[in-house]
Amino acid sequence: MEARALAAEVLTAILTRRQTITTILPSRLEELPHTQDRAFVQELCYGVLRWYFRLSAVLAGMTKRELKPKHTDIKVLILIGMYQFDFLRIPEHAIVSATVSACDELQKPWAKKLVNAILRRYQRERLLLQEKFSQDIRAQLAHPDWLIRELQHDYPRHWLQIISANNQRPPMFLRINQRLTTRTEYLGKLILENMRAEEVPWSIVGIKLAQPVAVECLPGFREGLVSVQDLAAQLAAPLLELCSGHCILDACAAPGGKLAHILESVNGLGNVVAVELVPARTQKLKQTLDRLRLQARIVEADVQTPELWWDGGQFDRILLDAPCSASGVIRRHPDIKVLRGKEHLAVVTRTQKSLLAALWPLLKPGGKLLYSTCSVLNCENDLQISEFITTHHDARPDTIQARWGQATTFGRQILPGQEDMDGFYYARLEKT
Secondary structure, three states: OOHHHHHHHHHHHHHHOOOOHHHHHHHHHOOOOOHHHHHHHHHHHHHHHHOHHHHHHHHHHHOOOOOOHHHHHHHHHHHHHHHHHHHOOOOHHHHHHHHHHHHHHOOOHHHHHHHHHHHHHHHHHHHHHHHHOOOOHHHHHOOOHHHHHHHHHHOOOOHHHHHHHHOOOOOEEEEEOOOOOOHHHHHHHHHHOOOOEEEOOOOOOEEEEOOOOOHHHOOOOOOOOEEEOOOOHHHHHHHOOOOOOOOEEEEOOOOOHHHHHHHHHOOOOOOEEEEEOOHHHHHHHHHHHHHHOOOOEEEEOOOOOHHHOOOOOOEEEEEEEOOOOOOOOOOOOOOHHHHOOHHHHHHHHHHHHHHHHHHHHHEEEEEEEEEEEOOOOHHHOHHHHHHHHHHOOOEEEOOOOOOOOEEOOOEEEEOOOHHHOOOEEEEEEEEO
């Protein structure tokens, strides 16, 4: 299938079947034999999602009637054409002709005239059309209304900075497997492959690539020498303050990046248990550990009901990487903008509250629970911890002494783009 048509099908599945881009895109890319075509499809999908609210607003201003839901594929095909005009260095005549031709592969040749007319008008008038929507805050900022309001409320001085960072392309960070190599050795391997990279602050195992690459191009990736993990996520394992003999619980463990970092960090850990509910994610977790030559007890269960899987042995450390709005990683997962709504925020905050309450009895007196989210919203972060401490008198905030991010009442918050990191929140609780 031609790249633009395949991209249109991927985007249609995201918008109509509510599938995430990381769920659907990798398997569809395998249909393309050439690496260049795969990269082009990925660029189109991520780019259209990143600027969906702006592109859609301009398109709506060019059409008298919105296309019916059954023709969402034609709508996103037009958005794909518009995105190429705005962001890619492709000859304009080629953008129109190739995008129009994709209608045949989508089995909708009737739409060729419509797509051609809209794209040619956009080609002529796009600066005027974009100016027309300069007062539409959702279109200009390319974010949904509900999220703009939440950010304005929580960050009255920094909300525009967060939104701007969300619309940028993220860097690629690596975490070396310190059981198998050192950072210096691995940087040498990257040099031999002509990949520019540098050490990063805050993580002794972190590396930042100058340019993202496909994981299969990373030297030693299949052999477990290295993993892809944002720098903010690499902070979790050190914050647990692990020691040999500690029994560890990683709740909501898939896809396994933080669990692997825990296992790589300390020799002689005690019982290490990882719980994951979704079978497909459990399989991904196992694959991660297998590639890195690591072992843990993996339990496929609902971590909120420990009576169904817990053997009664309390843990020295618990990592609760809680389900969240993912508002801190939008630059990495732009489909969050179109898939998540205010109603989802209410669901995840209830889940976070339930998880904290369910896991606290599993922690030993004197033990520590690290609560983390990839969110920047206060209702998921400090407010959750505040409410938990109020209702659990044996929970004491354990201050995180660090120079990254910014201190909050109970933890530390990293905003998207701060030192190139994703948006993350951490709070550490000690059981008295």
